[in-house]
Amino acid sequence: MSSxxxxxxxxxxxxxxxxxxxxxxxxxxxxxxxxxxxxENNRINAFLLLAFLVLGLIGVWWCNEELKxxxxxEAASDxxxxxxxxxxxxxxxTGIVFFITQILLFWFxxxxxxxxxxxxxxxxxxxxxxxxxxxIPAITLTILVGFGLYYWFQITGExxxxxxxxxxxxxxxxxxxxxxxxxxxxxxxxxxxxxxxxSNPLGQIWDDKANRDDIYVSQEVHVVVNKPVKLVIxxxxxxxxxxxxxxxxxxxxxxxxxxxxxxxxxxxxxxxKEKYGPDFNYEISCDQMCGSGHFSMRGTVVVETxxxxxxxxASKTPQYIAALQAQRAAQPVPTPTSTIDxxxxxxxxxxxxxxxx
Amino acid sequence: xxxxxxxxxxxxxHVTHGGHHVEHDGDGHHHHKETFLTKYIFSQDHKxxxxxxxxxGMIWAxxxxxxxxxxxxxxxxxxxxxxxxxxFFGRWAPGGQINPEFxxxxxxxxxxxxxxxxxxxxxxxTFANLLIPLQVGARDMASPLMNMLSYWFFMLSSLIxxxxxxxxxxxASGGWTAYPPLSALAQASEGSKIGMDLWIVSMAMxxxxxxxxxxxxxxxxxxxxxxxxxxxxxxxxIWALFxxxxxxxxxxxxxxxxxxxxxxxxxxGTSFYLSDIYVKGQILPNEGGSAILYQHLFWFxxxxxxxxxxxxxxxxxxxxxxxxxxxxxxxxxxxxGSLFAIxxxxxxxxxxxxxxxxxxxxxxxxxxxxxLLIAIPSAIKVFNWITTIxxxxxxxxxxxxxxxxxxxxxxxxxxxxxxxxxxxxxIHVHDTYFxxxxxHIVMGVSAFFGMFxxxxxxxxxxxxxxxxxxxxxxxxxxxxxxxxxxFWPMHYMGLAGVPRRYLDFRLWTSFNxxxxxNKFISIVTIIVFAVxxxxxxxxxxxxxxxxxxxxxxPWNATTLxxxxxxRPGHGNWPGEIPEVHRWAYDYSKDGRDFIPQTEPVNPDxxxx
Numbered sequence: 001m002s003s004x005x006x007x008x009x010x011x012x013x014x015x016x017x018x019x020x021x022x023x024x025x026x027x028x029x030x031x032x033x034x035x036x037x038x039x040e041n042n043r044i045n046a047f048l049l050l051a052f053l054v055l056g057l058i059g060v061w062w063c064n065e066e067l068k069x070x071x072x073x074e075a076a077s078d079x080x081x082x083x084x085x086x087x088x089x090x091x092x093x094t095g096i097v098f099f100i101t102q103i104l105l106f107w108f109x110x111x112x113x114x115x116x117x118x119x120x121x122x123x124x125x126x127x128x129x130x131x132x133x134x135x136i137p138a139i140t141l142t143i144l145v146g147f148g149l150y151y152w153f154q155i156t157g158e159x160x161x162x163x164x165x166x167x168x169x170x171x172x173x174x175x176x177x178x179x180x181x182x183x184x185x186x187x188x189x190x191x192x193x194x195x196x197x198x199s200n201p202l203g204q205i206w207d208d209k210a211n212r213d214d215i216y217v218s219q220e221v222h223v224v225v226n227k228p229v230k231l232v233i234x235x236x237x238x239x240x241x242x243x244x245x246x247x248x249x250x251x252x253x254x255x256x257x258x259x260x261x262x263x264x265x266x267x268x269x270x271x272x273k274e275k276y277g278p279d280f281n282y283e284i285s286c287d288q289m290c291g292s293g294h295f296s297m298r299g300t301v302v303v304e305t306x307x308x309x310x311x312x313x314a315s316k317t318p319q320y321i322a323a324l325q326a327q328r329a330a331q332p333v334p335t336p337t338s339t340i341d342x343x344x345x346x347x348x349x350x351x352x353x354x355x356x357x
Numbered sequence: 358x359x360x361x362x363x364x365x366x367x368x369x370x371h372v373t374h375g376g377h378h379v380e381h382d383g384d385g386h387h388h389h390k391e392t393f394l395t396k397y398i399f400s401q402d403h404k405x406x407x408x409x410x411x412x413x414g415m416i417w418a419x420x421x422x423x424x425x426x427x428x429x430x431x432x433x434x435x436x437x438x439x440x441x442x443x444x445f446f447g448r449w450a451p452g453g454q455i456n457p458e459f460x461x462x463x464x465x466x467x468x469x470x471x472x473x474x475x476x477x478x479x480x481x482x483t484f485a486n487l488l489i490p491l492q493v494g495a496r497d498m499a500s501p502l503m504n505m506l507s508y509w510f511f512m513l514s515s516l517i518x519x520x521x522x523x524x525x526x527x528x529a530s531g532g533w534t535a536y537p538p539l540s541a542l543a544q545a546s547e548g549s550k551i552g553m554d555l556w557i558v559s560m561a562m563x564x565x566x567x568x569x570x571x572x573x574x575x576x577x578x579x580x581x582x583x584x585x586x587x588x589x590x591x592x593x594x595i596w597a598l599f600x601x602x603x604x605x606x607x608x609x610x611x612x613x614x615x616x617x618x619x620x621x622x623x624x625x626g627t628s629f630y631l632s633d634i635y636v637k638g639q640i641l642p643n644e645g646g647s648a649i650l651y652q653h654l655f656w657f658x659x660x661x662x663x664x665x666x667x668x669x670x671x672x673x674x675x676x677x678x679x680x681x682x683x684x685x686x687x688x689x690x691x692x693x694g695s696l697f698a699i700x701x702x703x704x705x706x707x708x709x710x711x712x713x714x715x716x717x718x719x720x721x722x723x724x725x726x727x728x729l730l731i732a733i734p735s736a737i738k739v740f741n742w743i744t745t746i747x748x749x750x751x752x753x754x755x756x757x758x759x760x761x762x763x764x765x766x767x768x769x770x771x772x773x774x775x776x777x778x779x780x781x782x783x784i785h786v787h788d789t790y791f792x793x794x795x796x797h798i799v800m801g802v803s804a805f806f807g808m809f810x811x812x813x814x815x816x817x818x819x820x821x822x823x824x825x826x827x828x829x830x831x832x833x834x835x836x837x838x839x840x841x842x843x844f845w846p847m848h849y850m851g852l853a854g855v856p857r858r859y860l861d862f863r864l865w866t867s868f869n870x871x872x873x874x875n876k877f878i879s880i881v882t883i884i885v886f887a888v889x890x891x892x893x894x895x896x897x898x899x900x901x902x903x904x905x906x907x908x909x910x911p912w913n914a915t916t917l918x919x920x921x922x923x924r925p926g927h928g929n930w931p932g933e934i935p936e937v938h939r940w941a942y943d944y945s946k947d948g949r950d951f952i953p954q955t956e957p958v959n960p961d962x963x964x965x
Contacts, residue, residue: 004441011887018891022827026904029826038752045753045830049761056841067849070870079784086781087852094772101768104743109761112682112749120683120945121748122963129744130691130737137736141729141775148729148779149722155781156718172545172636191633192640203635233715237636238539239648241713241788245854245867248785252714254648255538256632259715283867287788287856289532291539291546292457295859 039114046113053106057099072246073276076303077263080248082151089147093140159230159262166221167232169202170240170253173293175284178202179215181318186232187211194236199319199326206320216319221284222302223265224309230262241288244301246272252288265303272303399509401501402927406508407486408819411812413508413515414479415893421470426886428463428860431455433879435861449527458547460860461530465548466522468533469556473563474518476666476804478511481605482566484669484811485574485598487819491918492592494583494937496928499576507569514562521555529556532858534659537630537651541622544637554623557616564613571602571609578602583917585937589693590954592916592941593686596693597672600700601665608661608704615654622646649714656707663800664703667767668696670807671738674760676941677810678742680914681757682749683950685942688741695734702731712780713787721780728778735771739764750945754912755829756814762837763806769841770799773848788858791851794844802840809833812896817911821924822903828895832888839885843878850874915953916941 029037075084112118167178167186180186187210193203201218204211223229233242235253242261243250251261273280284299304312400406430439431454438453449459486504490497498504521528530548531540535556543550578599582591591599618629622643630651631643679686686692708716708724742764751757773795776782786792809832816824855868862868910919917937921929935955943952947963 004439015887015891015894018831019828019894022825022831022895025827026825041826041830042751042753045758046751048834049753049758052837059841060845063846063849067846067874071849071853072867083781083785086779087776087785090776090779090782094775098768098772101739101743102765105746105761105764105768108743108746108749109751109753112746112751114750114752118750119948120750122685122944122946123687123744123748124685124942125688125690130688130741133740134733134737137733141732144775144779145726145729148725148781151781152718152722152725155784156721191635194635194640196638237634238542238545239536243788243854243856245785248854250713250784250787254715255634256644257647257649257715279866281866283865285854285856285865285867289461289536289539289858292461292530294461295457295861296864298864 042114046110049106050110053103053110056102075246075248076267076272076282077244077247077249077265079155079263080246082154083248086147086151090144093144097140155263156261159260160228163228163230163262164224165230165232166223167202167234168221168242168253169234169236170242170286170290170297171236172238172291173286173297174219175221175242175297175299176201176216176218177221178319179217179313179316180210181213181215183210183213185210187214191236197326198330199322202319204319204323206323212320213318214320215313215316216322217316220300220302222304222309222312224306225265225268225303227306228262228264230260233259233261238290239288240286240290240297243285243287244282245285246282250287265301268303268305269301270304399505401497401505403486403490403497403501403504404819404925404927404929406504407483409508410478410482410486410511411819413511414475414483415896417470417474417479417515419890419893421467421475422886422889424463424467424470426883427455428460428467429879429882431460431860433876435863455860457860458527458530461532461546461858462527462548462552464858465530465532465535466518466528469518469529469560471801472533472662472666473560474511474515476800476808477605477662478563478566480666480804480808481598481601481669482508482511482570483808484594484673484815485570485602487815488594488918489574489577489598490581491818491921491925491929492595492916492941493578493581494586494917494934495577495581496930496934498573499581500573503569503573507566507573510562510566510569514559514566517555517559517562521552521559524551524555526550526552528552534652534655535619536655537619537622537648538634538636541619541630542634542636542641543623544639554620557620557623560616561613564609564616567605567609571605574598574602575606583934583937586917586954589690590937590940592672593675593689593692593696594669594672596696597668597675600696601668604661604665604668604700604703608658608665611654612658615651615658618654619651649711649716652711652714653708656710657704659710660707661703663796664699666800666804667807668699670763670804670810671696673807673811673814674742674763675745676916677756677760677814678745679942679944680814680912681752681754681760682746683752683944684745684749685944685946686741687744687747688737689940689942691737692741695737698734699731702727702734706731706778709778709780709783712783718780725778725780729775731778732771732775735767739768739771754813755824755826755833756810758830758833758837759806759810759813762833763803763810765837766798766803766806766840769845770795770797770803774799785854786851788856789851789853790847790855790857793857794847794851797847798840798844802836802844806836809836809892814912815918816896816899816903817906817923818918818921820900820903821906822899823906823911824899824903825895828891832892832895835888836885839881839888842881843885846874846878910953913951915943915951917954920953920955 075081165180169176178186187208188205189203190205191203193200193205231242233251233253235255240253241250242253247263249261249263251259269282282301282303284301286294286297440453442450442455443453449456526547528548529535529552530546539545540549540553578595621627622629622631628643628646630648631646634641634643675686675692706724706728709728712721776786777792777795813824813829850871906923909923917935920935922931937954938957939954941954946952
């Protein structure tokens with residue numbers, strides 16, 4: 001018999017035994033006097049509540065010891081540092097509240113368990129107390145909101161002028177990137193121009209000259225250390241989310257509505273590998289449910305020095321060249337002046353939304 | 358409503374009720390034309406309808422819980438195969454391993470079932486029906502017929518959802534929030550085919566159930582209170598159910614509109630949510646829609662929904678705590694006020710689910726402020742519950758233990774809400790295990806604890822018998838410890854950024870460090886689930902074999918439901934409906950253990 005069967009049998013047996021004990025305890029209770037049994041149960045449960053408090057607090061400490069080394073190390077971006085600071089402020093404040101309230105709750109439950117000679121205290125309300133625990137949370141939360149919004153506006157504010165712009169497009173189930181090329185401008189695109197066979201995976205409009213030097217890469221994106229990078233985020237099919245766990249950043253990719261986020265990476269991939277081992281990679285995870293391959297929608301970010309980046313960039317050819325080649329392959333005798341067929345429609349989705357202030 | 362119509366006294370009482378004639382004798386035995394069908398199936402008695410909601414909810418809870426056991430198997434043992442899965446699920450688990458479509462269908466249905474069918478239908482459906490007429494002193498709901506229809510719409514909705522589990526392409530699998538375009542495009546996912554249409558239709562029926570029920574609850578509370586039952590004399594359960602009903606009436610229609618637009622986008626070629634889409638090699642014609650519009654419509658219900666789930670639990674817990682501490686609930690008016698504040702704020706915080714959706718950060722900042730404001734009424738409630746047990750004389754019935762457990766979980770889960778509501782932190786932990794931990798503790802498990810407190814406490818009223826105590830204690834302790842063991846460590850996974858809705862982490866270098874933890878959580882899940890089955894067994898066994906209730910007021914409580922016979926018939930009170938003279942919380946006042954609401958105020962009594 002398989003182990004599954006044994007587990008099921010064990011469960012059923014456990015069930016029956018537990019039930020028989022429970023049933024018997026009810027008869028015993030009747031024999032011994034229900035009131036006596038009730039009082040005994042009361043004492044046992046009061047003690048267990050206290051035990052739960054003590055063991056629970058030890059458990060909280062132990063869990064922290066076990067797991068604190070497994071959560072991410074130092075934030076790898078400037079925004080990440082701010083988010084971590086906010087996290088620590090919140091942990092400190094909520095931690096205090098957590099310990100005070102849990103200890104009071106279980107201690108009172110234990111201390112004021114039913115006793116023969118105890119009379120409950122008729123205490124329907126007390127305005128002073130109620131005022132205190134309205135005002136103190138209000139002040140505390142004001143502090144948290146204050147810090148939170150201060151960082152929030154720094155993080156979501158306008159990207160610095162010198163930012164490297166990279167376009168990110170999420171699709172089922174992978175990532176595509178576009179660099180603006182030497183002119184520093186991302187050419188216009190229109191989703192109806194998307195044509196994988198014609199090597200135009202993003203729907204670039206080739207009539208727009210700004211497109212002709214744009215570099216297309218997929219799955220792996222390169223950025224420069226200590227230089228702000230601004231991601232302009234699109235999605236082709238369903239909603240995705242660019243999750244950059246080490247940078248502590250995240251932004252949805254929504255079809256039809258471009259979004260942006262920016263941050264400054266602090267450490268190169270190489271530095272991180274030295275610190276966290278050779279397996280380390282800055283991973284891009286999709287953080288918004290996008291279909292059956294959601295869990296495997298992985299990309300990587302390579303953070304490198306400016307020289308390394310320039311060398312990498314120099315090795316890339318614009319997507320326009322690939323598109324021309326694809327067109328030549330399809331039409332053996334190309335007319336020299338013709339460019340690729342384009343749907344001459346303006347970019348429907350407009351410019352990326354940028355929010356400030 | 359009818360308390361002056363009843364001239365006859367026990368045992369031959371004629372109760373005019375809703376236009377038809379019901380007779381009771383002393384034993385509550387019905388001997389008129391009531392058939393099995395009208396008594397147990399198409400009953401208009403609010404108590405029977407409450408039981409129907411509860412039992413339907415319990416069946417759903419088993420189904421939904423079992424789904425979580427299945428996907429926890431995958432998460433704990435992604436590399437292992439379980440032949441039994443292939444035996445039962447065939448091509449959904451080839452070689453005994455759950456395939457991605459099946460996994461996503463499981464988590465989607467787990468969420469839908471638990472949030473809507475169990476913790477909305479099963480929780481407020483049960484206790485609003487059971488307690489509103491009994492505690493305000495009414496013979497039944499304002500419209501017993503609508504009330505019955507409400508349940509049958511629930512049943513219809515349930516059957517459609519159940520049917521969707523068996524269609525060829527599987528049930529909806531885009532997450533319980535069903536965000537388009539994923540949920541709108543049949544090409545995008547197997548679950549977005551017919552399963553999604555059934556999901557939407559089922560949810561539409563569910564909204565109809567909600568409206569029929571909630572309007573009834575509001576009408577009953579406002580119009581059918583017995584003589585002397587002013588609003589401020591109502592038990593907190595009724596206040597909580599009242600605000601829950603208002604939330605439901607005002608927010609469910611918005612959800613329905615969102616779903617109908619989705620149905621149009623799916624089947625009629627409209628572009629409410631669709632724009633610029635290239636999917637599976639196909640360019641779609643839709644332009645100009647906004648996928649974010651759906652999120653606004655969804656969360657306009659979706660957020661109040663979590664309060665629809667938690668407010669009834671708060672009401673039940675307040676009542677159970679007061680009764681078993683033998684003390685009045687501390688700060689009754691503050692408790693009502695904070696329920697009201699939560700109700701109002703519930704409508705003003707929805708976009709905190711959308712901080713990283715690309716929504717304007719400026720708009721986001723208002724939602725940060727309003728979201729964190731909710732912590733204030735929540736804090737008031739917690740401190741008031743703690744003060745309620747302070748200097749009490751506490752009886753630890755299983756119901757009371759679940760009430761204490763509720764407060765503990767509500768604190769733990771509520772505090773992590775302060776992390777998520779703060780947009781700066783939300784950027785990092787959004788859609789990670791931190792969110793899973795947060796909402797399971799604060800609204801999943803807590804609401805269940807409130808519900809269990811309610812079931813253990815009012816079971817004697819429902820069935821005239823007690824649940825087995827020993828099994829009750831075991832149920833409580835395993836569930837409390839188990840809930841913390843399952844969800845507490847998940848916060849750490851969330852801080853590490855581990856995304857939700859991943860069925861396998863072996864591909865990743867950033868998220869694969871929790872293998873052992875995942876195994877541990879899966880094992881605890883199975884144990885906790887088994888203990889819930891034990892509770893279900895206890896529930897059904899005790900209906901017929903439980904220890905009989907011999908006293909009319911077994912908990913020595915002040916409220917009106919304990920002035921009815923042990924097994925009340927349709928109409929609740931055989932004689933006149935009692936008159937109320939005081940609030941519901943005169944415990945340990947003037948040296949008396951408790952003073953029922955029906956007792957006139959003695960001029961010498963201390964004022965409060």
